[in-house]
Amino acid sequence: MSRTAPDQAAPTVVRTPRTSDLRVRSMEPLEPPREVVAARPLNAAAADLVASSRDAAASIMSGRDDRLLVVVGPCSIHDPSAALDYAHRLAPLRTAYADDLEIVMRVYFEKPRTTVGWKGLINDPGMDESYDVRRGLRLARSVLLDVLATGLPAGTEFLEPTSPQYIADAVSWGAIGARTPESQVHRQLVSGLSVPVGFKNATDGSVQAAIDGCRAAAAEQTFFGIDADGRASVVSTSGNPDCHVILRGGHDGPNYGVSSRRAALELLEKSGMPQRLVVDASHGNSGKDHVRQAAVVRELAHDVAAGDRGIAAVMLESFLVPGKQAPAPDGLTYGQSVTDACIGWDVTADLLAELAAAARARRLAQPAGAPRLDTYPRVGG
């Protein structure tokens, strides 16, 4: 065996380990928002509806308007035809109850999941794990414009930090879901949205998380985002004063009852925010049992009719057919939810009539000289 002389040693091979994209399978550029918006721009009538319904929602939430805001519609949009069918039924009720209710349709495209599951029409429009996000974005925009054309404003959850560039001009009310009120990314995003936004209490029931979310979103923020051409950008915002809290229940049970509402109103007062709440009849407040939603709404309507002014808005998950089914690319029941169970159309129509009557009764019961709610400052104001 020959020994290698030190000056003839084999050169050391220095291997540089790969340290990025180890778990990224692919990256595909998206169309810039400007192109998607230009393909289906808002017309003047739709822009008027968006602007006036945003004002109405902000006025109701601050107490300048004594009607009830009602955000009602499917848990998620999966079939644009069924969503439009629903919108055509709801739109006449918006007109019929306009003196007492400001009805906004839930048009939710992005679903936050507890672990994993279908993440909504934008992420996977075919519900077949093909994740055609380009189609999803265009489809979502079309659904929003078609809903606006029926005369209904739309409300949605903002989840992906860049998707609002594609659709937010057509949205009248926004939500930050229970899994994200503490997320800095979402608070920053809301600070730049031109839309009134409700922060849900956290899934553990914390209302303070939602209040802190409103306060952070009311402040000026600087963060990463994309511009209308899709370029990575530094975004600086002036803050969103039109934020409010949504009670949706939590792991320990519902929080729509009078004592939970009173506790939430006290927290709002301590933070100098309007003592006005959105109450979600679904999720933790119904235990995800759609039949329970009707009981929750009726309890809220009773308290509104008795003069409760802390309830400014009610959210309902409703579709054409009650219940829910598993998401699938075909073979689905038309008009039934593929995420949380929804109440069906007939019950929805009854509940809207009851909420309108309750808002009317509250107005009539208002003692002359009662303090105007609009004396509350705006968030951060």
Ligand SMILES: O=C[C@H](O)[C@H](O)COP(=O)(O)O
């Ligand atoms: O609103 C919909 C659901 O409650 C939310 O997306 C979480 O759903 P999951 O717990 O089924 O994932």
Ligand SMILES: C=C(OP(=O)(O)O)C(=O)O
């Ligand atoms: C996901 C939703 O609700 P939450 O964030 O309260 O679970 C929703 O309203 O669609």
